[in-house]
Amino acid sequence: MAAERRRWLPLPRSLLGRMLLLTLLAILAAQTLSSVIWLSQLRATQLEGLVTTARSLAHSMSASVRYFRSLPVNYRPLVLDQLRSMGGTRFVVSVNDRPLQMKLLPPTPRKQAVTETVTEVLRQALGSAADISVTFVRPDDLLIFNGGLKLDELPRSWAHYALTLEPLNPPVLVTQIQLAPGEWLYIASLLPEPYTGLEEPILPTQQLWFILLTSAFLLLFIGLLVHLQSRPLKRLARTARHLSLGAEVEPVAEGGGREVVEVARAFNAMRERISRYLTERSQLFSAISHDLRTPITRLRLRVELLDDESLQAKFGRDLDDLELLVKGALQCVKDTDIHENIEPVDLNYLLHGLIEPYLGSGRVTLDGAARDLYPGKPLALRRCIGNLLDNALKYGERAHLHIEDDAEAFVLHVDDEGPGVPEQKLEQVFEPHFRLASQQQGYGMGLGIARNLAHSHGGELSLRNLRDGGLRVTLWLPRQSR
Missing domain, CATH: 3.30.565.10 (Histidine kinase-like ATPase, C-terminal domain)
Incomplete structure (x- = not known):
């Protein structure tokens, strides 16, 4: 399991690489969490502003409805002609004999919030029994009159300046209210900026650049800090390698953080103890070599003086075995303790x-x-x-x-x-x-x-x-x- 985990999650071998990787992961997690929170708050704030704008728009529509209701029937076409000739108004208004059927845009949370708010305000102003239809339509599918004329088929001064915003072509809010039997007031309008497109806000480019720049500077400073802190450890490792090979090495310079200084002090103390131990061991085995060879030689001379040849042979074999053991032990120490x-x-x-x-x-x-x-x-x-x-x-x-x-x-x-x-x-x-x-x-x-x-x-x-x-x-x- 551990080998499989290492295969799927390879980690850098150096301390600097691991610190940078962990820092990068922490930065990504923190920035992702903060961006999600910020974006959710931004969307909530924009939705609240959108609802407020829709309320204001609905109040303007209710005022227009009351105005048309107050006009004599014969004056209504004249007012509509004046509105079309003037241009530049927020609404495109017409009176039709029936509600127009158009291809509607699929509902989204923002569209539903606007339509529900506009419907609620209009019902409060015009009465709960009023027949009201509030929908969103694409500009290409928008119809204005009973005859089924589309937006592109009308004079540009009539509706284009109020309902198009090239090259965006945002959805058009169409409100149809029954004034009387066989008489429907048609009002088409765009939502004001910044809610024209009704799009969910995404992470702005400036925010992305801010995240990238702060992450880069943070990684740079942490990398520099880790590099400075790891230099004493690299010196310690280099000295330890040379010490393991038996070379004469200088004490490690004590620098860096407090923990690194303590490690360097402990290593220097260990180096002194090892050096002292090796020197004492070399002197000890040199003395043993000298002390053992002398009695063995003396015993051989005494064995030569024995008259019994069988006893002399037995003593000789024992001395040979003893000398073999001594030479083997001394050779082991001599060959593994080479000062070069x-x-x-x-x-x-x-x-x-x-x-x-x-x-x-x-x-x-x-x-x-x-x-x-x-x-x-x-x-x-x-x-x-x-x-x-x-x-x-x-x-x-x-x-x-x-x-x-x-x-x-x-x-x-x-x-x-x-x-x-x-x-x-x-x-x-x-x-x-x-x-x-x-x-x-x-x-x-x-x-x-x-x-x-x-x-x-x-x-x-x-x-x-x-x-x-x-x-x-x-x-x-x-x-x-x-």
């Missing part, structure tokens, strides 16, 4: 120097090459690879070396033609003095020393039995952490 400076190592030159004595016999083959220099300890790498080669030749008769080198790591596979190692003992062979039943040579220290030397370079040593027989030892040394 890190420098560029030509691994191709190193490998050819190790396999040159065996090239004539055909016991060793080499495939591939290192593509560039490797920063490490030359003597430690030589001992590490030399132990792998000696181990393959000692127990497998032949050694086949294969190199894989890329930007991430240098990998060396050492295959032999021996019996391999039982699966349950692949890790035990790295333990000091451990030897298989078929292995009676050496101290049993070679693979353990090689793994320790690989670890000192930040690498790893692993074993795997080959399908066709033999053992594969893989040395992996990282390049990216350098």
Whole structure:
């Protein structure tokens, strides 16, 4: 499940990348929430203004209806002709003998709010029994008179200036009110700005630019802050890598935030303790080496003075075993505690120097090459690879070396033609003095020393039995952490 989550949600590996990603997500969430709230408030405010405008428009319509009702019937056509000749009025008014049937626009919340408000105001002004129809019509489907004339078929001075707003062509509010049997007052009008189009407001372009600019500046400042705060951590990581390789390193400069300063102080204290421990251990084993060799030599001289040859042979074997154990322990400490400076190592030159004595016999083959220099300890790498080669030749008769080198790591596979190692003992062979039943040579220290030397370079040593027989030892040394 965790691997699947990482595959679907890849995170940047750097602290800066993760902080910027999390900040970006937080900004997007906050801006989205604030924009939704702002937009909902804007729509509520505009809907309230739209209803107020519709009420005002309805009151003007009711005044027009009362005015026409007050006119004598013979004067109504004359007033209509004057209105058409004048132009520029808010309404297009006509009197028809029946309500006109037109293709209506589909209802929306805003259209319904306008029609319900206009109907309510007109009924309050004209009476609840009044026959009223309030609808919205597209300009192309708008009819004006009983004869079915459309807007484009009328003189422009009659209705175009009041009912068209090119190139928008907003919907037209058509109100038809029955004045008397066979007499319907027709009023067509546009809603005033900014409600002409009756469109739901969307996020303005200015608001989008504001969100983008504030997000960009915030990411810039947070990126700069994280970069400044992570510099002490990068120095700490670089010093820790050099310390792990045994190089002499200066104390880490204490800087940055309080927590980073505390980490730097703890690391400096640890560095001093490790350095003191390594020095004391080196002195201790040098003293042990000197102290043990002297009594062993003295015992050998005394064994030579014994008259009983069988007893002399037994003591000799015991001394041989004791000397083997002492040499093995001292060799382990000596080979894994190599005080060298890190420098560029030509691994191709190193490998050819190790396999040159065996090239004539055909016991060793080499495939591939290192593509560039490797920063490490030359003597430690030589001992590490030399132990792998000696181990393959000692127990497998032949050694086949294969190199894989890329930007991430240098990998060396050492295959032999021996019996391999039982699966349950692949890790035990790295333990000091451990030897298989078929292995009676050496101290049993070679693979353990090689793994320790690989670890000192930040690498790893692993074993795997080959399908066709033999053992594969893989040395992996990282390049990216350098």
